[in-house]
Each structure stands twice: as C-alpha cells, then as structure tokens.
Amino acid sequence: MSAEDFTTGEIDFTVPSSGQATKTWYKVYGDLANKKHRPLVVLHGGPGVVHDYMLSLSDLWTKNEIPIIFYDQIGGGMSTHLPEKNGDVQFWSVQLFVAELYNLLKHFKIEDDFDLLGNSWGAMFAAEFAVTKPKGLKNLVLASGPASMELFIVSQKEKLAELPQEIQDTLKKHEDAGTTDDPEYKQAMMPFLFKHVCRVNPPPAEFMVCLGWLEKDPTVYHTMNGPSEFHIVGSLKTWSILDRIPEITYRTLLTNGRYDEVDDNCLQPFFDKLQKVKWIQFTESSHLAHWEERDRYMKVVADFLAV
Template identity: 55%
Template sequence: MSEGTVEFTIDGVDTPVKTWYKVFGDLKARRPLVTLHGGPGVVHNYMLALADLVGTHGIPVVVYDQLGNGNSTHLPEKMGDTSFWTEALFIKQLTHLLEHLGIQDDFDLLGHSWGGMLSARFATQQPKGLKNLIISDSPASMKLWVEAANKLRSQLPPDVQNILDSHETAGTTQSEEYHGAVMQFYARHLCRLNPMPQDIQDVFGWLQKDPTVYLTMNGPSEFHITGSLKEWSIIDDLHKIAVPTLLLNGKYDEAQDSVVQPYFRAIHKVKWYTFAESSHMPQYEERERYVQIVGDFLTL
C-alpha cells in the first residue's frame, strides 16, 4: 500500500489544488481498478472494501478523494458556485491522476452512486486506456432517481414523512430533526447494516465538516435534490460507451431497477447483477459476494 498527493491547476483557483490518493497492490502487476466515490461531496473511505480485490484476484486498487472533500483540497469559498463544481472539473481531476500514476493507457473504472454517473460520463468520451467499466448503484438520470426515491419515501412511517415534508417546506433541512428522519430512510435504503460500518459512518462525519460540494451539486438529502445535478441525465449519450460494462445495484437500493435500466438498454456490452440482501452499499452489505462479482468480471 502506498499513498500520496498530486498537484494540478484549475480555472478559478489562484493556487494549485491537490488530489490525495491511495494505492493497494502493485500497479505494475496487472491492470488496476480506479474507484470513484459518490456524493458528490463524500469521501473515499466507504470504497475501501474494494481493496479486498488485491487478495482475491490480484487486482491493484486505487482510491482517491475528489476535490472539495477528505484529504484533497477543500474549497468552501466555492459554496453555491454551480459554474465551478461541474462534471468537467472532476473528469479533469481523474484524468490528471491517471497520468500521474502512469496508468492512463490501461485501467478499469468502478464508480459508485455519483461516482458511477461520473465514470459513465467519462466513458462516453471513449478514453483510449479504459478497458472495463463498473457502474455501481447509480442512476442514469436524476429524474428517475427522484421518482424512485419518492416511492421509497412513501413507505416510511407517516410521522417520519411529516417531519421531512415540514422541514423541506420551511427550508430548515439543516435541523437535527430533519437529519434524524433522513437517517431512517438511509437505514432502509443506504445501508441496512446496524451499526453501519465505520467506513460509512466516516462519510457523514466528513459531510458535516464540509458540505460545500454536496449542497451545491446535490442538496440536503438523497431524495431532496435542489443542486446543479437536479436535471442531470446521461441517457442520450449512453450508446457512446464502447467498453464492457457491469451494472450493480441492490434489491433495497436507492438506485432501484428503474434508474439502472437505461444503462442496460443502451450500452452494447453490458451485464447486470442485483444483490438480494443489499441496499445502496452492497460492497459492505454483501462484501464477499460483491468482491467476487467485481473481480470475476475484471479477470474472466
């Protein structure tokens, strides 16, 4: 295992920013898997289960923190700046990291949730080094995501729904009562393990420290989308993805089948697996099976 940082420059920031990354295994041993965490605006911690692939399949794994979060550069002064926090920014960061590690000509990608959306967008550009793509627990459009989330939300106890509705109407979504109600949704559809693994709990801790990216691009919760991604869709461009692709989601996932289906219909070389006992975090809820499915796809 090794870790480091790499600096690069971006428009709108006077000084270089840095990307923090960690590598598990030997990048020269075989084609590496680069992982993209979700959010947008969370951290790499909950992707660490993928490091199991080093032992099970000999696959080197790269994790990193996207800009604005974790150990990478934070830019709280950019709160609300939708012209700054864009897909293009995060694709530039990914491209720079691939080049720094010297793997830009031969790599696989696994993106989870927002990371899957970002990796799919990157794949539509047909980068020459991308050989396989895994889209895990990700929507093809935010419209479909919100529709699915609202159906799941309607199954919550009425008192919990009332709390959510009242705070969203009043604009008081930063209240402890609202967050408590959101956590009841998450316990059903984000991660069904009780207690949640520490790696997942770390995500919430980092969000509290710096919610800049999450609030700007997403909004106050997984089902109340007010940020710049509100109208996001990749459906019209999915036919441009040319590499073998694996779709993953869970039976109880926020990413219900309806939000994943467009990927399956439009990508030419595609497989789809749904985890029967998982919600949004099958890499922890069914860790051994998840690692097996991913590893086998990348090596068989």
C-alpha cells in the first residue's frame, strides 16, 4: 500500500439557507468495501480549518490497512466557501456540520459501520455527533477536544500568562483595539502556536497549509471561534457538552499532549462521565500528537480501533 493510494471527489450537500448549491470535498485512502477493517472518518479542527493537517493519519491505511475518509468541512478548503455568511451565527451552527457528516456517511454507504476521529473542534463536533446516537458508530476518538469552551478559555489564559510580557501586551493591545487582523497581532500569536499547538520544528507543510487557508477565508473560524485560539468571541464561546456526556455510549479514546492548549482539565469531564473510556496523554506533544509523536500515536489509535 502507498500513501499515494487515494481518491478524491465531491459530494452534493443541500443547505437551503445557503442560497446556492454546496459541495463537500473528500479524500479517501483504501477500499471502503473491504470488510477487513471498518472505515475511519476524520474530522478536522478549526472550525474552518482544512483536512491537510490530519493527513499523517494516512499511516493507518499504509501500515494497518484501515480505510480513511478525510474531508474539508463546508466553508473551508476544497469544499464550498460562503464568505457572504461571515458573522451569521445562525447559519454556521453545530447542526450544520452534523448534517454534513450524516450526508457524507450516506454517500459512502457506511452509515451502518464506521469509526470516528476528531481533533480539536473536530473532537467537539464528534462528541456532538455521538450524542445523536448514530447507529453505525463503533469507536470514537476524541483528540485534544475540550468538554466546554469555558474550560478551554481557562486553559488558554493560563498558557498565555507564561508568554513574555511583551507578547502578552501586543496581543491585548490589538484585541482591545479590534485590530486583530494586523500583521503584528498575527506574528505575536506564533510563539503560542509553536509551543501549545504544534511543537514540530520546522512545522509540517500540511500544518502551514491550514494557516494559509485561514488567511484566505476566515469566515467560519471568525464566526464560530474568533480571531485566534485564545481570543474566543465567536458563537462557540458558550459551547458545552458537559451535561450530555453520559449520552455518549460508544467506546471512546481520549488523547491530548502534555503541552496541549487543551489541558487535562478540559478532558477530565469526558473521562469522569463516559461509560467506556480510555485516556492516553502524549508526553512530548502539544495539540497535534499525530505529528509530534507520530509513530506512537498511530499505534495507540490502531490498537484501539482493532477491537
């Protein structure tokens, strides 16, 4: 098997309130009809980032023969962009992305048997999806996703306080002035990103591709999250699944990194309230353990999915 062994395409996704035809772009590794392993659907973060930074997970295909579906969620990457919906918090809802995922599963005819892995926002979204009781979901991997944004914001504040005062002052200056699109603000974000999001040096090209897409079209990210990982002013600011965690009844693997922007307190409610759960922390990683400790990460996930 080769890392080049993939197919790409588009899926029609009807969203009446969009006012236009919309599509979901995908990349599939392996044969979804092969019954040796159930397919794994991967949910990227953001919201409004793209699948590229998750592509190291293609190792699960090349080394373990697990078929994998990557896709760009609507509003990002190769899927339909809707910049005219910038700031429309009614349109960019969790329910929109849940509907898109159900549409994708139906397209590939795997709704009766699949596994799901989400990272960051993708893990939040995966938890929301699991609450809807999808009949074919067997195993769930929640990678570096908080159980509530309140917990996440606390984690961010603690980590920001560790940065040099000059950087903190620069960030606050632009946040207070509403000038977070200033290059100085974006440059001041980088020490945080390379300490708590991706510690690989130099960072993977696939990660930098995601930052490039955010620069081109920040519609979804700005509407739902805000201008940065630590200035949360979007519609997700009050998001929480704390009271619904017990409704998730699937086997679940939790992962995060020792230096993760999503710290242990963000995951603890999942561990406390899930019925069938395992938690693995990657001691040399931050938010992207699938790059930072790539080989170990793949083994942990492959072993978990093998059941």
